[in-house]
Amino acid sequence: MILVTGATGNMGRHLVRQLREAGAAVRAVTRNASKAEGMASAGVEVAVGDLTEPAFLDRVFTGVDALFTLLEVGDPKAVLAAAKRAGVKRVVLVTSLLAQTLPNGFVGQLSLGCEQVMRDSGLPGTVLRPWEFATNTLAWADEIRGGGIVRKPSAGLPSPVIDPADVAAIAAKALLETGHEGRTYALTGPAELLPQDKIRVLSAILGRALHFEENGDPEKLEQIRLTPDQVSEGFGVCFMTSPGVLSTVENVLGRPPRTYQQWAASNANAFR
Numbered sequence: 001m002i003l004v005t006g007a008t009g010n011m012g013r014h015l016v017r018q019l020r021e022a023g024a025a026v027r028a029v030t031r032n033a034s035k036a037e038g039m040a041s042a043g044v045e046v047a048v049g050d051l052t053e054p055a056f057l058d059r060v061f062t063g064v065d066a067l068f069t070l071l072e073v074g075d076p077k078a079v080l081a082a083a084k085r086a087g088v089k090r091v092v093l094v095t096s097l098l099a100q101t102l103p104n105g106f107v108g109q110l111s112l113g114c115e116q117v118m119r120d121s122g123l124p125g126t127v128l129r130p131w132e133f134a135t136n137t138l139a140w141a142d143e144i145r146g147g148g149i150v151r152k153p154s155a156g157l158p159s160p161v162i163d164p165a166d167v168a169a170i171a172a173k174a175l176l177e178t179g180h181e182g183r184t185y186a187l188t189g190p191a192e193l194l195p196q197d198k199i200r201v202l203s204a205i206l207g208r209a210l211h212f213e214e215n216g217d218p219e220k221l222e223q224i225r226l227t228p229d230q231v232s233e234g235f236g237v238c239f240m241t242s243p244g245v246l247s248t249v250e251n252v253l254g255r256p257p258r259t260y261q262q263w264a265a266s267n268a269n270a271f272r
């Protein structure tokens with residue numbers, strides 16, 4: 001049985017589907033059963049509860065032998081200790097590539113701390129360090145549905161965004177196959193894009209004129225300067241220096257990573 005935390009999230013939804021397609025037994029965690037609608041009929045066991053609650057942690061690992069977990073779902077020490085007590089044999093942990101490129105920032109520190117907790121637990125684990133998710137541009141949906149102008153304080157820096165479905169595909173491999181234990185995978189998409197590039201892609205897919213505008217709001221620019229890692233997701237704009245395009249997804253999956261175009265085409269309805 002594979003326990004998937006974050007099962008209703010950007011990565012988790014893909015992972016649950018991919019694991020079921022591979023014939024694995026999956027238990028999906030959510031705090032809100034309505035978010036897991038359709039999973040039970042696809043043969044997924046849905047566990048409703050909060051991973052910050054010790055009683056839920058004790059019960060949810062019964063019969064589990066592999067775990068997929070993220071940075072922000074509960075206290076990593078408590079989650080991994082419960083996994084260890086239950087005899088879990090394999091863990092896939094998602095942190096952030098900021099552990100490498102901005103190690104002293106908030107997210108970098110959180111990532112490194114969490115990875116250390118996993119190493120200290122002694123559980124055989126694989127760390128996935130993805131770069132910015134393509135899904136961050138869902139933060140633009142209201143402005144796109146409205147006037148079609150996305151206004152942000154800055155256009156930020158070129159970013160090789162990754163489709164969370166690819167992070168899920170790597171996670172599925174590391175959960176189902178041996179040979180990934182002890183590895184850390186740094187993951188990016190196939191091309192460095194600026195917001196203007198993504199807007200062009202969305203415009204072509206939606207068949208509407210869309211524009212990106214910098215409004216240079218001094219207060220927000222200062223916020224970006226001080227905590228680029230913490231504000232990027234909310235703006236849907238990357239303010240951190242790119243790690244460059246990495247070949248890890250292709251090396252592990254044997255196919256190139258999905259493009260922003262592919263992600264946008266699959267998610268066009270979110271912008272309509």
Ligand SMILES: NC(=O)c1ccc[n+]([C@@H]2O[C@H](COP(=O)([O-])OP(=O)(O)OC[C@H]3O[C@@H](n4cnc5c(N)ncnc54)[C@H](OP(=O)(O)O)[C@@H]3O)[C@@H](O)[C@H]2O)c1
Nearest residue numbers: 006007008009010011030031050051070071072130132133
């Ligand atoms: N966005 C980026 O650009 C980026 C880049 C690199 C790494 N990451 C990392 O990716 C992770 C986010 O992944 P995602 O985007 O797939 O997730 P997401 O869409 O943000 O969803 C969060 C998931 O976590 C679950 N969750 C949160 N708190 C919980 C709790 N106390 N108990 C049980 N479940 C809880 C939620 O479940 P319910 O709401 O259903 O309960 C939901 O499934 C973070 O660790 C982040 O640091 C993100």
